[in-house]
Amino acid sequence: xxxxxxxxxxxxxxxxxxxxxxxxxxxxxxxxxxxxxxxxxxxxxxxxxxxxxxxxxxxxxxxxxxxxxxxxxxxx
Numbered sequence: 001x002x003x004x005x006x007x008x009x010x011x012x013x014x015x016x017x018x019x020x021x022x023x024x025x026x027x028x029x030x031x032x033x034x035x036x037x038x039x040x041x042x043x044x045x046x047x048x049x050x051x052x053x054x055x056x057x058x059x060x061x062x063x064x065x066x067x068x069x070x071x072x073x074x075x076x
Contacts, residue, residue, distance in 0.1 A: 003061070019054050020047035 013022055013029070022029050023041050025071070030041050038054050041047050 013051070015052035015055075016050055018047055020050060021047055022051060 013026065019033070019038065019041060023033075023046065033041050037058050037060060038051075040049070040054060041060075046054070065066075
């Protein structure tokens with residue numbers, strides 16, 4: 001019996017995710033976020049603030065994008 005090939009869908013980071021959720025799911029995102037000026041990755045507010053709010057709060061456009069080469073999922 002042939003097995004179906006499973007389609008691997010990339011995990012997306014959206015502007016509606018909280019900074020805390022992004023950092024928890026993708027620890028490799030800490031450095032690029034800090035380099036982009038979002039230094040609140042370790043702040044207690046990060047669990048209540050979305051990426052969009054964090055970028056706007058630091059005077060940046062929420063449309064800023066990170067490349068897949070910049071943020072990678074940490075190995076299991």
